[in-house]
Amino acid sequence: MLPLSSMTPIKFLKKELEIIAKKFPNVHIKYGFNSAIDTHIVELLPIEEYNDNKELDNAWIDVSMKFLEAFENEDIAFISSDSSLKISEVILEYNENYTPLLFPYFSQVQANLSPLGFPIYGNGIVVPEYNILNSDYVLNGFSGLPAILKYHESYRNILELMSLDYFVNPINKIAPTIEITTGNTSHAMAA
């Protein structure tokens, strides 16, 4: 491996962003250089991940600081879609076919709840009323037992169904995990 002193900024970022991309497969990463302000820009999408994923925060802040230490005459900014900074020419890109865990996939989650044996009320599906709570989906109308679809702590393409008292007693998971992939829900694993 090249020592930091002989690396260019782009080589450094290529190496570090690849690591982040592998660790966070649901995060779309773009890198470009804004020559007007002489600044390296890394964009992380979707914005929900950028705003709420603490593990992702730790990973990119660490890379950002290592970059600034290694290249004292360079500046870098990690942004998301809400920034006024834009990347006009993408130099590096990772996970461009990422699976955003957003509303279009909600129906797939619903469709797979019943076969897992969860008590589902109403017209046979989970009532799709939800709030976003720190990136988690709160399901209502669930056997009088509100539940949360929570991102897996390490693998953001895994949703875990938990009772609301998960936050009081984290051991008390009430359901198996559900893995979501692009297209169809791939499989459910028994708890």
Place this chain on the structure above:
Amino acid sequence: MSTFLEKSNQSLESANLLAKEKLYSSTVNRAYYASLQFVLHILIKTGDDKDEIANQCKLEKKGTHIIVLNRIKRKVYKLRKYDTQYFKWFQNALPELKEDRNIADYTDNVLVLEDAHNSIEKAKSIIEFLNVTFE
């Protein structure tokens, strides 16, 4: 009061006066410099030498701005006194304001009151963040 603190205060005051006069491009320019001068004030207050900064700029053939922005981000990070959400905002805010200033000074874009207002608010927030962090 340090020279850079005085200059920062004056730049911010100028920005407000220029906005009142509807001179929006100049407002954005002064707002950016208010924050940059405040960053220099903090760097010197916390032990950096202004001659050494100037020498680094000469040696690296880079503008003062990049080197100053690099240093302040590292300093904030090393203090570990920040809330992550604020730090995330801060590390973006400086380059964003820098780009606003570039647009104001070097493009033919017409700036409006909202642009001027946003730049002043951003500069004030950057200054407040640094004040709280290094108080």
